[in-house]
Amino acid sequence: MRRGYEVVEEAKVPAMEGGARMPQALLAAMPDRFETMTAARKACRRCEILVEGETTRCGDRVKIGDTIRWIRRSSNAPRPMCRPEPPETKLVEVAYEDDHLAVLVKPRGLAVQGRGKTTLQQLLPYLLQPAHVQGALHRPHHVHRLDMPTGGLLIAAKTQASIREMGILFHERQVQKRYRAVVIGCLEGEGTIDRPLRGQEAQTTYRAVKQQRVGNGHGWRTIVDVWPATGRYHQIRRHLASIGHPIVGDDEYCPRQRHDSSNGLFLWAAEVVFPHPITGRTVALVSEPPPCFHEDLHDAHDT
Numbered sequence: 001m002r003r004g005y006e007v008v009e010e011a012k013v014p015a016m017e018g019g020a021r022m023p024q025a026l027l028a029a030m031p032d033r034f035e036t037m038t039a040a041r042k043a044c045r046r047c048e049i050l051v052e053g054e055t056t057r058c059g060d061r062v063k064i065g066d067t068i069r070w071i072r073r074s075s076n077a078p079r080p081m082c083r084p085e086p087p088e089t090k091l092v093e094v095a096y097e098d099d100h101l102a103v104l105v106k107p108r109g110l111a112v113q114g115r116g117k118t119t120l121q122q123l124l125p126y127l128l129q130p131a132h133v134q135g136a137l138h139r140p141h142h143v144h145r146l147d148m149p150t151g152g153l154l155i156a157a158k159t160q161a162s163i164r165e166m167g168i169l170f171h172e173r174q175v176q177k178r179y180r181a182v183v184i185g186c187l188e189g190e191g192t193i194d195r196p197l198r199g200q201e202a203q204t205t206y207r208a209v210k211q212q213r214v215g216n217g218h219g220w221r222t223i224v225d226v227w228p229a230t231g232r233y234h235q236i237r238r239h240l241a242s243i244g245h246p247i248v249g250d251d252e253y254c255p256r257q258r259h260d261s262s263n264g265l266f267l268w269a270a271e272v273v274f275p276h277p278i279t280g281r282t283v284a285l286v287s288e289p290p291p292c293f294h295e296d297l298h299d300a301h302d303t
Contacts, residue, residue, distance in 0.1 A: 005072060005073055006071065006073075007069050007071055008070045008071060008132070009030055009033055009070045010067065010068070010069045010070075011029040011030050011067075011068050012065055012066070012067060012068070013025050013028070013062050013064055013065060013066040013067075013068060014028050014029060014064070015064050016064070020062060021059060021060065021061055021062075022040075022044050022049065022051070022056045022058055022060045022061075022062060023040040023041050023044060023058055024037075024040075025062045025066075025068065026049060026068065026070075027040050029068050030068070030070065033070060033134060035134075039134070039135070042138070043070065044056060044057060044058045045058065046138065048070060048071050048072060049068065049069070049070060049071075050068070050069040050071060051066050051068055051069075052066055052067055053067075053069075072130065072132055073130045085126050086118050086122070086126065088123060089123050089126045089127055091107045091110065092104055092105065092106065092107065092127055094127055094128065095153065095285050095287060096283065096285055097128060097129065099131045099132055099133045099136075099158065099159070100131065100133065100157070100158055100159050100162040100276070100277065100278045101143075101156065101157050101159075101162045101166070101277065102127075102128050102140065103153055103154070103156075103272065103285050104120070104153070104154050104156060105151070105152065105153060105154075105287050106120055106146055106150075106151055106152060106153075106269075107151050108149055108150065108151035108264045108265065108268075108290075109148060109149065109151075109264065110148065110151075111148040112142055112146055112148075112154065113145070120142065121141070121142055124139060124140040124141070124142070124156055125139050125140065128140050128156070128158065131158040131159055133159060134159075135159045135160040136158060136159050136160075137157065137158055137159060137160060137163070140157065140158045141156060141157055141163060142154060142155070142156045142157075143155050143156065143157050143162075143163055143166040143167065144170060144231070146269055147234065147237075147265075147267075149249070149265035149267070150265060150267045150268070150269065151268050151269070151289070151290070152179070152268045152269025152270055152289070153177075153269045153270070153271070153272045155175075155272065155274075161277070161278060162277050162278060165277030165278070166277050168277075169274055169275065170231070173229065174274060175272065175273075175274040176227070176271075176272070176273040176274065177227070177228065177269060177271065177272050178226070178227055178269075178271035178272075179225070179226040179227075179228070179236055179267060179268060179269055179270060180209075180223065180224070180225060180226075180267075180268045180270040180289050180293065181223075181224045181225075181226055181240065181247050181266055181267045182221055182222070182223055182224070182247065182248045182266035182293055183221070183222050183224055183240055183245040183246065183247055183248065183266075184219070184220075184221065184246055184247075184254065185220055185222065186211050186222055187208050187211070187243075187245045188208050188211065189208060190205070190206060191205070191206060192204070192205045192206075193205075193239040193240075193242065193243060195239060195242060197232040197235060197239075198232070198233070200230075200232055201230060202230050202235050203228075203229040204227070204228050204229065204235060204239040204240075205228075205229065206224050206226045206227075206240070207224065207225050208222050208223075208224055209222075209223040209224060209225055210222065210223045223293070223294075224240075225270075226240070234252070234253070236267065237250055237252070237265075237267065238253060241253040241254060247265060247266055247267050248265075248266040249263065249264050249265040249266050250265055250267075263292050266289075266292075268287070268289035268290075268293065269287070270286060270287055270288065270289060271284075271285065271286045271287070272284075272285055273285075
């Protein structure tokens with residue numbers, strides 16, 4: 001058996017007319033584990049099926065009475081990779097993980113997906129344990145995105161059922177997200193910005209947390225908590241800028257503040273609350289933004 005793997009289930013090939021190829025035999029021998037031909041073929045392609053101790057392929061034929069073993073990588077075994085573990089994995093924290101999903105803390109400046117540079121999506125196999133349930137994804141996959149300059153909590157699915165159900169939860173707006181931002185100017189109280197973006201409904205609720213005058217009397221900065229009800233492109237950044245309080249470090253929607261961008265965009269996905277897509281229990285996590293969100297208030301200046 002392959003090193004670092006363990007037997008999940010063992011069965012004998014039952015009597016089948018005219019013999020059978022591996023996927024058909026797998027459906028007949030382990031009906032509770034493999035409900036579809038697609039699932040059986042994927043297990044064969046991942047080299048997770050042994051017949052009489054030997055790895056098989058989808059086109060291999062089996063005989064009645066042959067011993068079939070379904071193996072999966074042990075949760076305690078190191079994950080074999082084609083290349084060394086990227087150093088960026090040390091920058092990502094796993095805040096929560098089970099067999100179906102995980103919630104990670106993405107650092108600012110790391111893209112969720114894309115080509116070229118290392119992305120969070122590429123790091124997921126290094127960061128997360130393999131799922132030991134039916135429908136496990138070959139590679140975990142993020143179910144929503146954060147802009148590259150935005151850091152904080154991000155959800156990734158580890159099974160087909162989880163990625164499907166999380167999509168439904170997002171569509172039905174059952175995933176509550178709170179962001180922490182530092183904006184330019186003195187923003188007081190709370191309110192809701194209900195302003196379409198690119199012709200689509202867009203709604204953002206905000207509440208001022210703390211106002212502070214910045215160094216040498218050059219204006220104000222305000223720490224704000226933000227709850228987006230919809231998920232439009234750059235919604236929080238565009239909505240806050242539209243009421244005259246752009247986010248510190250946002251070169252795109254407040255280019256005159258370029259000198260404030262040396263410490264990045266001051267926007268952080270600080271809290272996420274949602275019903276678990278499989279168990280239904282509430283998952284609630286909080287991640288505090290970097291210290292610079294508070295420290296740099298003393299060093300920022302308006303132009």
